[in-house]
Amino acid sequence: MPAQLRQLLFVLNPISGDIDKTALEATIAAYCTERGRTATFFHTNGHDDLARLRRHLQQPYDAAFAAGGDGTASLVAEAVSGTSVPLGIIPLGSGNGLSKDLGIPQNIEEALRLTWDYSLRTLDTLRVGGLFAAHLADIGFNALIVERFDQGDARGAAAYVRIATQEYSAYQPATYRIETDRETWAGEAFMLTIANANTFGSNVVINPQGQLDDGKFEICLIAPFPNTAAPGLLYRLYTSDFDASDYTKRLQCERASISVPGATEVLVQLDGEPHHLPNPVEVEIRPGSLRVLVPPTAAR
Numbered sequence: 043m044p045a046q047l048r049q050l051l052f053v054l055n056p057i058s059g060d061i062d063k064t065a066l067e068a069t070i071a072a073y074c075t076e077r078g079r080t081a082t083f084f085h086t087n088g089h090d091d092l093a094r095l096r097r098h099l100q101q102p103y104d105a106a107f108a109a110g111g112d113g114t115a116s117l118v119a120e121a122v123s124g125t126s127v128p129l130g131i132i133p134l135g136s137g138n139g140l141s142k143d144l145g146i147p148q149n150i151e152e153a154l155r156l157t158w159d160y161s162l163r164t165l166d167t168l169r170v171g172g173l174f175a176a177h178l179a180d181i182g183f184n185a186l187i188v189e190r191f192d193q194g195d196a197r198g199a200a201a202y203v204r205i206a207t208q209e210y211s212a213y214q215p216a217t218y219r220i221e222t223d224r225e226t227w228a229g230e231a232f233m234l235t236i237a238n239a240n241t242f243g244s245n246v247v248i249n250p251q252g253q254l255d256d257g258k259f260e261i262c263l264i265a266p267f268p269n270t271a272a273p274g275l276l277y278r279l280y281t282s283d284f285d286a287s288d289y290t291k292r293l294q295c296e297r298a299s300i301s302v303p304g305a306t307e308v309l310v311q312l313d314g315e316p317h318h319l320p321n322p323v324e325v326e327i328r329p330g331s332l333r334v335l336v337p338p339t340a341a342r
């Protein structure tokens with residue numbers, strides 16, 4: 043039997059996933075009280091959440107749950123990484139990619155079972171340009187879409203697809219030079235994903251067989267492709283067949299330096315949040331730096 047988690051922190055993001063959360067706090071509190079747990083709530087404001095959360099976590103909690111999407115899960119993951127407090131996730135975002143990769147149920151009541159029925163997994167995390175990421179980061183087309191999405195008012199998958207369709211025809215792929223601890227690659231790319239995990243919240247499998255706990259990450263490259271190749275490429279991305287395309291390549295490593303010749307900064311999305319980082323972008327894996335609660339059936 044795993045140790046009982048009694049003092050639970052729930053980090054609630056009021057805007058994630060465009061989901062009405064007015065009843066959520068009462069639902070979680072009732073669920074925990076019924077099982078002899080104490081639930082405390084922390085509300086994100088989108089401004090100084092990491093610093094406030096770190097201060098709040100000086101109180102002794104047995105677990106910290108992110109109730110939101112990938113950005114909220116990443117926030118809580120960063121706040122607890124390197125400590126003994128495990129991350130739990132109640133998926134309440136638009137994509138919920140990390141929770142899906144971990145086999146966490148997408149239904150709230152089922153995910154709440156993690157408060158008393160769980161296994162612990164220890165995961166690697168990434169440092170990208172000195173910033174934290176737990177799941178996926180990327181440079182190129184998807185980073186641009188994530189930035190446009192972030193600047194707009196609409197949330198949800200439909201808004202993301204609408205922006206991607208608008209931007210696709212005018213998009214100019216950049217040239218990159220990548221030096222890893224194992225090899226050097228240079229060329230044009232439509233996008234490149236720095237992957238600790240496998241699958242985007244959209245269910246695109248960008249890094250088949252990638253492991254969250256192998257001490258390595260993958261750089262998954264998609265080369266520029268003609269419009270006629272787009273349906274076939276998308277099919278491969280949705281059927282875990284990334285490596286079979288003529289337009290893809292994956293580099294596995296522990297450290298990498300990614301540069302865009304001539305640029306002073308590079309637009310990077312980290313766990314769904316856009317950032318402009320200094321060029322070159324230095325990436326490294328931090329093995330075993332995050333403890334997470336997963337359903338016993340999903341533990342390996």
Ligand SMILES: Nc1ncnc2c1ncn2[C@@H]1O[C@H](COP(=O)(O)OP(=O)(O)OP(=O)(O)O)[C@@H](O)[C@H]1O
Pocket residue numbers: 055056057058059060086087088089110111112113114115134135136137138139197198243313314315
């Ligand atoms: N109170 C708030 N008001 C406005 N924005 C907020 C607030 N709290 C958090 N945010 C913002 O919410 C974003 C994170 O949202 P999150 O990723 O959890 O949900 P999502 O984008 O809907 O889902 P997903 O990432 O799974 O697709 C961050 O940009 C954060 O700054």
